[in-house]
Amino acid sequence: MEPTKGDQEANVQSDMDGSSSSSAKVETRPGLSTEKLHDIGAWHWDDDPNNPYNWNTRRKALQVLMIASAAFTTSVGLSILSPAHSEFMEEFGVSSTVAILPLSLYVLALGLGPVVGGPLSETVGRYPVYIGTISLGTLFTLGAGLSPTFAGLCVLRFLAGFCYAPSLSIAAGTINETFRPVNRAIPSTIFILTPFLGPGLGPVIGSFVVNRKGWRWTQWTIIFFAIFTLLTIAIARETFHPVIKRRRAKELGENLPASPPLSAKVRLFVTIALLRPIHMLLTEPIVTFICLYVACEFATLFSFFAAIPLIFHGVYGFGIEDSGLVFLSIVVGCLLGAVTVLLCDILLYRRQIPKHAxxxxxxEYRLYPALVGSVGLPIGLFWFAWTARRDISWASPTVAIMVFAWGNLCVFVSTAQYLVDTYHGLTVASAMSANGLARYGLAAAFPLFTIQMYTRLGTGWASSLLGFIAIALLPVPWIFFKAGKKLRGLSKYETAEQHS
Incomplete structure (x- = not known):
C-alpha cells in the first residue's frame, strides 16, 4: 500500500524533528524495509553512552550553560544599544524616530531568524547551527561597531539579530533532547529566564558603556559575551537524536536508511515554518488570541526602552546611568515571575498528574501562572502611569515596572507551555513559530512611536492606553482555562485528547 501524503510528511519529519524517541527504534520512512529497520536498531539506544539522556550531570550542565549563554548574548544585544539614542541623533544627524531603528530592526530579525535556523537545525543538527549562527552574528556585530554610516549600522544590526535568533528557538529542543521530562523543570526555567534578563540588564550595561566609552563600545561588549558563548559551544556536544543515531549506526557499521529527498525537506520546511504558522495565526482561536495577548505585552515591554529614559530624565532629572539602573526592576520582576511559574508547577500542576494517570x-492546568500574571499587567501599567510624577518618589513607578515584568513573564511562560501541550505532532513547531513572528513583529514596531505617544499624551494617559489594552486582553487565559477543552475540539489541527 502506498503511504499517504500525511504519512510521508510525518515520516520526513521523524528524521528532522527534535522530539526523538528514547527507544532504539529508528524512525520509519517510505521505502525503508523491515530488515533495514532491524539492522539500524541492532544496538540499544536507551543504554548507549552517546544518548544525551545518559550523559553525566556535568556534561548536561555544560549544555545548559551553553544555551543560557547564547540566549543571554542574543537578548542583551537587543537592548544594550537603547541608551545610545541621543548619540545616534547627534553623530548621524537622524531624527528621534529613526534613531530607534537599530533597536527595532534587531527585534524584527529575532522573529525572522528562527524561520530558517529551526528547520536547518533539524537537518544538520543543533551543534553546527549554534556555532555557525553565533560566529556569523559576532562578525556582523563587529561590522556594526565599525560602521561609518547609520544605514550600514541598521543593516548590520538586522543581520546580527537574524543570525543570533536561532539560538533562542532551538534551545528548547536541546533541553528536550538532553533531559527526560521529569528532570526538565530547572533547566527549562534557567533557559526561559535568560532571554528576559538580557533586555533588563542590557540598558543597565549600555548606559554605563555609552556614557563613558561611546555607543560603539556597546558592540564590543556584545562581542565579549559572544566569545564566552563560543567557548561554551566548543565544549558542548550535539544533542539532536536522529543525527547522533545516524553517526552511531555508521560507527557500528550498520546499514543506513536513505535520507528523505531534498524536495520533501523543502516542502516540509515551507509548510511548517512558513505557511502553517500564518494559517494557524489567522484561523485557530487559541493561537490567534494567545499570540495577540503575548505580542501586545511584549511590545509594551519593549516600548519601555524608549519610554523609561524619556520619563525618568524629564520627570526626575535622571542622567543616562541613573535611567539605566531603573531597568533592574525588569530583572527583579522576571526573577519573581520565574519563582511564580515554578511554584504553580509544583503546587498546582504536578498535583494533577496522579489524577490523570x-x-x-x-x-488548561498550565495556565495558572497566566491567570495571576494577567491581573498584574494592568496593575503595573496603571500604577506606573499615575505615579511617575515629580511629587511622588521615583521608587513608586520603578516598583510598578517590576510588577508589570512579573506579570509579563508569568503570561509568556504559561501560554507557551499551554500551546506546546495543546497541539501535537508537527503543529507544535508551527504554533510556536506563529507566536514568535507575532511577538517580535509587534515588539519591533512599538518603540518607533513610543516617544511621540508619551510626548503628546503625557506619561499618565500614554501608559494608561497600554493598561487598557492589557485589561481588554486579560480575559484570554481565563476563557481558555474554562472553555479550552471545547475550543480544542473545534480545532482543525491535532490537539490534546478530548477526554483530558
Missing part, C-alpha cells in the same frame, strides 16, 4: 494532564 496514563493520560495527558489537560493543557
Amino acid at each position: 496514563g493520560r495527558q494532564v489537560p493543557p
Whole structure:
C-alpha cells in the first residue's frame, strides 16, 4: 500500500524533528524495509553512552550553560544599544524616530531568524547551527561597531539579530533532547529566564558603556559575551537524536536508511515554518488570541526602552546611568515571575498528574501562572502611569515596572507551555513559530512611536492606553482555562485528547 501524503510528511519529519524517541527504534520512512529497520536498531539506544539522556550531570550542565549563554548574548544585544539614542541623533544627524531603528530592526530579525535556523537545525543538527549562527552574528556585530554610516549600522544590526535568533528557538529542543521530562523543570526555567534578563540588564550595561566609552563600545561588549558563548559551544556536544543515531549506526557499521529527498525537506520546511504558522495565526482561536495577548505585552515591554529614559530624565532629572539602573526592576520582576511559574508547577500542576494517570494532564492546568500574571499587567501599567510624577518618589513607578515584568513573564511562560501541550505532532513547531513572528513583529514596531505617544499624551494617559489594552486582553487565559477543552475540539489541527 502506498503511504499517504500525511504519512510521508510525518515520516520526513521523524528524521528532522527534535522530539526523538528514547527507544532504539529508528524512525520509519517510505521505502525503508523491515530488515533495514532491524539492522539500524541492532544496538540499544536507551543504554548507549552517546544518548544525551545518559550523559553525566556535568556534561548536561555544560549544555545548559551553553544555551543560557547564547540566549543571554542574543537578548542583551537587543537592548544594550537603547541608551545610545541621543548619540545616534547627534553623530548621524537622524531624527528621534529613526534613531530607534537599530533597536527595532534587531527585534524584527529575532522573529525572522528562527524561520530558517529551526528547520536547518533539524537537518544538520543543533551543534553546527549554534556555532555557525553565533560566529556569523559576532562578525556582523563587529561590522556594526565599525560602521561609518547609520544605514550600514541598521543593516548590520538586522543581520546580527537574524543570525543570533536561532539560538533562542532551538534551545528548547536541546533541553528536550538532553533531559527526560521529569528532570526538565530547572533547566527549562534557567533557559526561559535568560532571554528576559538580557533586555533588563542590557540598558543597565549600555548606559554605563555609552556614557563613558561611546555607543560603539556597546558592540564590543556584545562581542565579549559572544566569545564566552563560543567557548561554551566548543565544549558542548550535539544533542539532536536522529543525527547522533545516524553517526552511531555508521560507527557500528550498520546499514543506513536513505535520507528523505531534498524536495520533501523543502516542502516540509515551507509548510511548517512558513505557511502553517500564518494559517494557524489567522484561523485557530487559541493561537490567534494567545499570540495577540503575548505580542501586545511584549511590545509594551519593549516600548519601555524608549519610554523609561524619556520619563525618568524629564520627570526626575535622571542622567543616562541613573535611567539605566531603573531597568533592574525588569530583572527583579522576571526573577519573581520565574519563582511564580515554578511554584504553580509544583503546587498546582504536578498535583494533577496522579489524577490523570496514563493520560495527558489537560493543557488548561498550565495556565495558572497566566491567570495571576494577567491581573498584574494592568496593575503595573496603571500604577506606573499615575505615579511617575515629580511629587511622588521615583521608587513608586520603578516598583510598578517590576510588577508589570512579573506579570509579563508569568503570561509568556504559561501560554507557551499551554500551546506546546495543546497541539501535537508537527503543529507544535508551527504554533510556536506563529507566536514568535507575532511577538517580535509587534515588539519591533512599538518603540518607533513610543516617544511621540508619551510626548503628546503625557506619561499618565500614554501608559494608561497600554493598561487598557492589557485589561481588554486579560480575559484570554481565563476563557481558555474554562472553555479550552471545547475550543480544542473545534480545532482543525491535532490537539490534546478530548477526554483530558
